[in-house]
Amino acid sequence: MIDHREYEEWLQAELDGELRPERRLALDQHVAACARCAAERAELARLADLLTRSAAPVRPDFRSAVMSSLPAAGWESRSPRTWALPLAMLAVFGAAAAILMGISAARLEPGGPFTSALSALGGLLGSSLLAGAGLVAASWRGVGLAASALASRSPLGLGVLGVGVLCLNLLVWRLLRGRRTAAGVVRRGRG
Amino acid sequence: MPQADALTDEQLVAAILRGDRERFGDLVGRYQNRLVNYLYRLLRNLDEAHDLAQEVFIKVYQALDRFDPQYRFSTWLFRVAQNAAIDQIRRQRLKLVPMTREGGEGEEPREMEVASGDPSPYGDLRNRERGGAIQEAVDALPWEYRELILLRHFSELSYEEIATLKKLPLGTVKNKLFRGRQMLKEKLADFLTD
Numbered sequence: 240m241i242d243h244r245e246y247e248e249w250l251q252a253e254l255d256g257e258l259r260p261e262r263r264l265a266l267d268q269h270v271a272a273c274a275r276c277a278a279e280r281a282e283l284a285r286l287a288d289l290l291t292r293s294a295a296p297v298r299p300d301f302r303s304a305v306m307s308s309l310p311a312a313g314w315e316s317r318s319p320r321t322w323a324l325p326l327a328m329l330a331v332f333g334a335a336a337a338i339l340m341g342i343s344a345a346r347l348e349p350g351g352p353f354t355s356a357l358s359a360l361g362g363l364l365g366s367s368l369l370a371g372a373g374l375v376a377a378s379w380r381g382v383g384l385a386a387s388a389l390a391s392r393s394p395l396g397l398g399v400l401g402v403g404v405l406c407l408n409l410l411v412w413r414l415l416r417g418r419r420t421a422a423g424v425v426r427r428g429r430g
Numbered sequence: 431m432p433q434a435d436a437l438t439d440e441q442l443v444a445a446i447l448r449g450d451r452e453r454f455g456d457l458v459g460r461y462q463n464r465l466v467n468y469l470y471r472l473l474r475n476l477d478e479a480h481d482l483a484q485e486v487f488i489k490v491y492q493a494l495d496r497f498d499p500q501y502r503f504s505t506w507l508f509r510v511a512q513n514a515a516i517d518q519i520r521r522q523r524l525k526l527v528p529m530t531r532e533g534g535e536g537e538e539p540r541e542m543e544v545a546s547g548d549p550s551p552y553g554d555l556r557n558r559e560r561g562g563a564i565q566e567a568v569d570a571l572p573w574e575y576r577e578l579i580l581l582r583h584f585s586e587l588s589y590e591e592i593a594t595l596k597k598l599p600l601g602t603v604k605n606k607l608f609r610g611r612q613m614l615k616e617k618l619a620d621f622l623t624d
Contacts, residue, residue, distance in 0.1 A: 255582065255607075257588065282622050285621075289622070290564065293564045298480055301462050305455075305484050306455050
């Protein structure tokens, strides 16, 4: 038995210019032999024509009205976001700080109060770094122990661990990739 | 620089972002008929449709640097237009103004017309009749079918663009268009016969 519903769907796709090319011949052959589908095709074409002809005319000056009312400001006045300026500023400030510290250190007397204060500050910074590194190492060790316990318990645990690692990787990749915008693409094109 | 017709929407956007502001006029020209008619069918007032279409183009221009080129420009434009139209309809409802086809205070209700080559008074009357019937038939469609019919026939978006815009599966878009057209055919049966 012929499924007219399917051919009707194809006729609608044809009307919308979305009929797959491989279905064209089968549809034409069917419509040539089927009065119902031939009438449906004609009716759909008339409906589309009726809707198209009911379109309202657009004001002749519409385009120029839009163009003359476009704001001058907006993204045009915004400079593109780039790392060049922050990095350059960091380099300038870093160099200035190094020069100043060098000059100060050259003027300091060994064993004086400023030297002692600087050395105490350095010691504090070193201890903080060591403590931080110790904490990070301990945390990762804990994670490693938990992971190995999970992995050794059962194949399911190993699977869960694998999926977890994959999700983490996807998350990091997504964060690093960021959102693509037209402005970004244009900047990359310029570069 | 190539002619605007030879460029895709996305290439035009890139040219505008490089500083060729006049290219935005090409985008406006490309979409003005579809956008105004889409909004006209939603708002039922041609003057308001023109005003809102202008606002939509300006809004889009201001946000052009945030356009994500992995989507189609048309999808983005009509999403902005749809949101703007919904906001406007909400504001009108808040003001308790009835949704009629009237052009405004003191104006006669304006019937939609269908273009025809028949210049006789009878032909003119028939065109007005048709225009009114089309608008009534479209208005009578349930919202979920109506907006897809508008997006397809007045905005001329493809199935895929509609699916992206409405965040619907492609099959659902096809089914709803199919159903919507069947309903329209029933309501406009008098105008579809030879």
